[in-house]
Amino acid sequence: MITPPASRFLTRRRWLAHSAALLATPFAAMANPPQRLGTQLRIVIPANPGGGWDQTGRALGAAMISSGLTDRILYENIGGKGGIVGLTEYTKRYGSDPNSLLIGGMVMVGALALNKKSAELHQVQALARLTSDYLVVAVPLDSPIANPKALAKAMRDNLPALAIAGGSAGGVDHMYAGMLARQSKANAEQLQYKPFAGGNDVLQALLHKQVQVGISGYSEFRDALQAGKLRALGVSSRRAMFGIASMRDQGMDAEMSNWRAVFTGRNLPAERAGQLLAAIEYASNQDSWKQALLSNNSSASWQTGKALQEFLEVETSTAQLMSYLLRLKS
Structure with a gap:
């Protein structure tokens, strides 16, 4: 059991505010292509097809091919438990493979914290954080x-009767649902959270009225929102995004961002890890990658090295703290 020091959480909020400008700053483009990685590369995506990790992994692979860094990408989707299943399989099968990458992010960090397995993230090495985006709450x-006011009332009146769909248990969607319950002054321990392996599954659960509320990235809800099949209650950013008012501006001070990163095997030599990182940075400056960011409504959030390691430590501590405070259950 961890002790929930309030100052740690507040420090993180100040840190995020201080570094917001840095996250939005484009990283410098490399003048010349780095060393080719070989004829074939594998990208393991620890989620079902169609979600944010899948979009990120395939966009990165396409950029690597178009920039001549490799000839072929093998994509391997291994969904389950917020990325824990994929992480375990990746470590077992590709921990020493010099031609493999793993996509992950805040969802995986949250799932590991929920299942008290945070140490397992040390089985891989983080190369780069790629993107950040925000969550949409829809009905x-x-x-x-x-609207958010009606959502808060519904949570206070009868939280157990309100089924909320989102990504895997312990992930950013789950934590955000808990934050909304807490902001509504409902008992977060009664939260009826329905985890799904991908954003499309969340969308289908909403459209088929299997749940009353859904939480996912804007890209997963965009078509249904534009088609008039869903109503967006708000977005988890500080201010309006995608033409949707923020939950914060509508009286629910619940702000949270998602992020996605790329990892490789812990046992890779430093030289090979450096080659992979150089290739990822070069690919992330290609037009196809930038267009994918626009299409998926994501923002570049490049970070590597010591800064990334410190960021991951903060995110892990925050996920552990949130799981404790909100009494989240797997």
């Missing part, structure tokens, strides 16, 4: 929950 178009 079916005919839902009686018309």
Whole structure:
């Protein structure tokens, strides 16, 4: 059991505010292509097809091919438990493979914390954080929950009767659902959270009225929102995004961002890890990658080295703290 020091959480919020400008700053483009990685590279995506990790992994692979860094990418989707299944399989099968990468992010960090397995993240080495984005809270178009105020009332009145769909247990969607319950002054321990392996599954659960509320990235909800099949209650950013008002501006001070990163095997020599990182940075400056960011409504959030390691430590501590404070259950 960890002790929930409030000062640690507040320090993280100040740290995020201080570094926001850095996250939005484009990283310098490399003048010349780095060394080719070989004819074939494997990218393991620890989630089902169609979600944010899948979009990120395939966009990165496409950029690597288009920039001549490799000839072929093998994509391997291994979904389950917020990335824990994929992480375990990756470590077992590709921990020493010099031609493999693993996609991950805040969802995996949260799932590991929820299952008290945070130490397992040390089985891989982080190369670069790639993107950050925000969450959208949505309901079916005919839902009686018309806005965040109505959502807060529904949570206070009968939280156990309100099924909320999102990504895997312990992930950023789950933590955000808990934050909303806490902001609504409901008992977060009664949260009825329905985890799904991918954003498309969350969307389908909403459209088929299997749940009352859904939480996912804007890219997963975009088409249904534009088609008038869903109503967005708000976005988890500080201010409006995607033409959607923030939950914070509508009276629910619940702000949270998602991020995605790329890892490789812990046992790789430093030289090979450096080659992979150089290739990822070069690919991330290609037009195809930049277009994918626009299409997926994500923002570049490049970070490597010591700064990334410190960031991961903060995120892990925060996930552990949030799991404790919100009494999240797997």
